[in-house]
Amino acid sequence: MKRTGAQIIWEVLVREGVDVVFGYPGGAIMPAYDTILGYPIRHVLVRHEQGASHMADGYARASGKVGVCVATSGPGATNLVTGIATAMLDSSPIVCITGQVSSKLLGTDAFQETDITGVTLPITKHNYLVTDVQDIAPTLREAFYIARSGRPGPVLVDITKDAQQASIDFEPPKGEVRLPGYRPSQHAVQTDIEKAIDLIDEAERPLILAGQGIVRAEATRELLSFVEKTGIPVASTLLGLGGFPATHPLSLGMMGMHGEAWVNNAIQEADLLIALGMRFDDRVTGNLKTYAVKAKKIHVEIDRSEINKNVKVDVGLIGDVRDTLLSLIPGCKQRNRGPWVERINLLKGDSAVRDIQQLPYNDKLYAAHVMHDLWRLTDGKALVVTDVGQHQMWEAQYYKHDHPRKLVTSGGLGTMGFALPAAIGARFAKPEDEIWVVVGDGGFQMTACELSTCAQEGLKVHVAVINNGYLGMVRQWQEFFYNRRYSATPMRSPDFVKLAEAHGLTGIRVTKREEIAGAVERARATPGTVVVDFRVEQEDSVYPMVPAGADLNDMIRRPSPIVETGEDP
Secondary structure, eight states: OEEEHHHHHHHHHHHTTOOEEEEOOOGGGHHHHHHGGGSSOEEEEOSSHHHHHHHHHHHHHHHSSOEEEEEOSTHHHHTTHHHHHHHHHTTOOEEEEEEEOOGGGTTTTOTTOOOHHHHHGGGSSEEEEEOSGGGHHHHHHHHHHHHHSSSOOOEEEEEEHHHHHOEEEOOOOOSOOOOTTOOOOOOOOHHHHHHHHHHHHHOSSEEEEEOHHHHHTTOHHHHHHHHHHHOOOEEEOTTTTTSSOTTSTTEEEEOSTTSOHHHHHHHHHOSEEEEESOOOOHHHHSSGGGTTTTOEEEEEESOGGGTTTSSOOSEEEESOHHHHHHHHGGGSOOOOOHHHHHHHHHHHHHHHTTOGGGSOOOSOOOHHHHHHHHHHHTTTOSEEEEOSSHHHHHHHHHSOOOSTTSEEOOOSSOOTTOHHHHHHHHHHHOTTSOEEEEEEHHHHHHHGGGHHHHHHHTOOOEEEEEEOSBOHHHHHHHHHHSTTOOOSOBOOOOOHHHHHHHTTOEEEEEOSGGGHHHHHHHHHHSSSOEEEEEEOOTTOOOSSBOOTTSOTTOOBOOSSOSOOOOSOO
């Protein structure tokens, strides 16, 4: 059958199971936009291409499938870059399709010509420039295969306009994609598995460090089995939250810069760390020279290059986390590590009396109260998409995630402006879920234009703006490390209630804790997207905090015990 290159793009996407794409049209991608009308693929018109790449990312993280975004050449393609880098740092599988000027114009500085494959070379898992219609189908199939296999990541396919316009006799490619030299499936060596089992059985104070690899590998059930057999407590990275039930007795919560104090102290006292699908980044380890010096280390990771990159380990197990756990579980002994768990519970007591949830009522609204109440009011079942900053850390501390793919957040790149568009993508991935966007007043304004996308598409997401009138995390660093010189962090914002109304949406303002429940109830009952403007205490800080480069247990703690309950709140 005769097909143009533009038609072949959608033919392949349909066969890859794609039913929604996020994009913005323009000159070099117009042939593709002209033909999409004939295919069963929903196109979501974004307001800025950055939003398109975040939407594809949010769709991928919430669904486990590959997300797709589309843009034209030049500025359209470069506007995708922040979203591509975000996906790269967090190993999110997305395919970005960009139009390019005709092949005869390449290298002439033609109108809207940019070398987008050159620009994105360091922030994609792979990328392609396609100039021949014959190459469109096999290239797109490879792109999906590379994006979703092994360690997932973003792939960009740049297609010239003449390749989209040309026609060929098209036969859909069949069979599996095979790429010489690319071996995404690997299995840990059996002798290394046996070494790991010996270390696990011998350890008296072991800890599991659960990363995003648990979620990516769909290994939550296997992790639970491993924990319940070995009795080993679990600490999580930010992106690993939800990979192990937060309400499980052996769940310790988040580790690292803003992790709970007892978690960081336990890591420093451990005699064995079992790192599962995490990469020992600097926000997790603090000072590498003093990081967990008493502990031997086992590292399970699908990407060989991560083994011994930041932390030297005793046993490296290269492979899929789920497969590796299935290899470890039968060989490990059934253990009850009561004394070690009791020691960690002692460490918790000190943190409990400092927790802001113990603060007597003082007529002020704290962000931690909002997060805790949101968790309680949604029974912990909402899909939460956060932006980056203080609110992100409060969400990680006070919204307890029991299930995977219920927290979508930008980890490695720390991208402000991520939350609202990523939530739009998540909405298409999970149409039945209750979705809350948790965002600061600064990050919200970076991509608030996508409220128009919510209105046009008739989408229902709840936007909780944690509005403290500052770029809060930067202000906190200025308070702690720059003698309270608040340079360029006080922020005057628009009236977010009126901003929502200007988009034909609903806005609600909350200034007291007793108003939170009513606002949540009203947001749920109101059709369409609702923006809730939470006016929180302005100069509150996230505790504890490990200063950059400090030892993991050298934390800045909340100044003084609030009330001595002696119990975990």
